[in-house]
Amino acid sequence: MSEKTEKRSLADYAVFADGAVRVELQNGVRCIVLPHSYSRSVAMDICLLGGARDERDSEAGISHTLEHLLFKATKKTAGNKLAERIDELGGDLNAHTDVDSLHLHALVEATSWHETLELLSELVLEPEFSEQDLELEKGVIRQEILEAEDDPGGAVYDCLCGILWPESAFGRPVYGSLESLSRVCVDDLKQRLSELLHGSRVIVAVSGNVVPDEVIEFVSRAFGDLPKGSLDLPPVGKMGAGFLKVPRSVGQVYLDLAIPWPSMVHPLYFPGLLISTALGEGMSSRLFWTLREEKGLCYEVSSTAEAHKDTGALVISCILENSGSAEALKLIRYELEDVAKNGLLQKELMRAKKMLLSQLAIDEDSLMQKLWRALIWEKVLSRLVSADELIAAIEKVTLSDVAECAALFIDLRKEACVLGGDVD
Numbered sequence: 001m002s003e004k005t006e007k008r009s010l011a012d013y014a015v016f017a018d019g020a021v022r023v024e025l026q027n028g029v030r031c032i033v034l035p036h037s038y039s040r041s042v043a044m045d046i047c048l049l050g051g052a053r054d055e056r057d058s059e060a061g062i063s064h065t066l067e068h069l070l071f072k073a074t075k076k077t078a079g080n081k082l083a084e085r086i087d088e089l090g091g092d093l094n095a096h097t098d099v100d101s102l103h104l105h106a107l108v109e110a111t112s113w114h115e116t117l118e119l120l121s122e123l124v125l126e127p128e129f130s131e132q133d134l135e136l137e138k139g140v141i142r143q144e145i146l147e148a149e150d151d152p153g154g155a156v157y158d159c160l161c162g163i164l165w166p167e168s169a170f171g172r173p174v175y176g177s178l179e180s181l182s183r184v185c186v187d188d189l190k191q192r193l194s195e196l197l198h199g200s201r202v203i204v205a206v207s208g209n210v211v212p213d214e215v216i217e218f219v220s221r222a223f224g225d226l227p228k229g230s231l232d233l234p235p236v237g238k239m240g241a242g243f244l245k246v247p248r249s250v251g252q253v254y255l256d257l258a259i260p261w262p263s264m265v266h267p268l269y270f271p272g273l274l275i276s277t278a279l280g281e282g283m284s285s286r287l288f289w290t291l292r293e294e295k296g297l298c299y300e301v302s303s304t305a306e307a308h309k310d311t312g313a314l315v316i317s318c319i320l321e322n323s324g325s326a327e328a329l330k331l332i333r334y335e336l337e338d339v340a341k342n343g344l345l346q347k348e349l350m351r352a353k354k355m356l357l358s359q360l361a362i363d364e365d366s367l368m369q370k371l372w373r374a375l376i377w378e379k380v381l382s383r384l385v386s387a388d389e390l391i392a393a394i395e396k397v398t399l400s401d402v403a404e405c406a407a408l409f410i411d412l413r414k415e416a417c418v419l420g421g422d423v424d
Helices: 003-007 062-069 079-088 110-125 131-150 152-164 178-183 186-196 212-223 269-280 286-294 322-342 346-363 367-381 387-395 399-409
Strands: 012-015 021-024 030-035 041-049 092-097 101-109 202-208 242-247 253-260 298-307 312-320 416-421
Touching: 021 212, 030 212, 030 367, 041 110, 041 367, 062 092, 062 101, 062 131, 062 186, 092 110, 101 110, 101 367, 110 202, 110 212, 131 152, 131 178, 131 186, 152 242, 152 253, 152 312, 152 416, 202 212, 202 367, 253 322, 269 286, 269 298, 269 312, 269 322, 269 346, 269 387, 269 399, 286 298, 286 312, 286 322, 312 322, 322 399, 322 416, 346 367, 346 387, 346 399, 367 387
Parallel strands: 030 202, 242 416
Antiparallel strands: 012 021, 021 030, 041 101, 041 202, 092 101, 253 312, 253 416, 298 312
């Protein structure tokens, strides 16, 4: 390790069997490096913890607006030159905001990793906000919001979240609303960025053909002087239940049904993940087979275990004609109640395990997927979780674990259900 890095007084430095490195600086900044010497590319992400989670109601969507403005200009580089720098790097540079974090990420050829990470750091640490750029970008975000509102499936899901999480940012779109967007000013963006730029909120992750010490030295130099700060995110609050219809002039019904489900730190998280897979992932899953293959009610149906550090929901979605919506709801509820009462069959559990384990193996060949996996678990557990650890956790799930999870969480009295589109 270089002398420069040592001078930053690393709070923690861990090297794992697969060569992965996790470092925590004294100010709380975390750096994850997943080296792959055979690769010709490098994936990277700068994550600012907070996202929409700790926004006040009056400023809903401000983190998403900030994400957009970070790409407009910096104190070193004007807007047009910034666009040229991004394109000259090739690869893919982008950003997104979710409910608990803001991300700037890139996938570039290996020889460009240092220049790319330097650029992403410049965007985060030295942005230049102007009223003109803000007003222009508000127009872009306005189109994004209107496009989302025109999507019946997206509108149904947003309504579902509003029912499930009525007391937190989980229940509203990360982009806010047209009203909240109109109130944002440059000073608000500066204030929001200052709240996010604390060491305890910063994670830098890099995967690919890099030397870990070189990445750590860069991160230490770029982010080592940030104040440590703290990460106190507001609680999710009590989850809600209810039924809602959202009529739209389209030809089908968009159906979303959800119930509370284990969070990522819950002991039953992996059994819950396997139940979701057995219910609605793959051609042999219960819901796919029943609703599509036996009844011909829909083209596609899915089940997703949406999980965060302190909350989760099992979300079942399908699109079908209005004439079949009542029968589909009945069948979905029947399958949920059957799993609650009887659990899964051994062959269902084995198929679900094979699907999840295969996906983990496939993701190991993708630098970006490995990066996301590491980031997701770092956000939740504040440590590096390997694919082998996840594989072991999935493999050890038993039928009794599944039965315990199903009996505890499948409760249709806590159901949130939204029908959108051609509903009467």
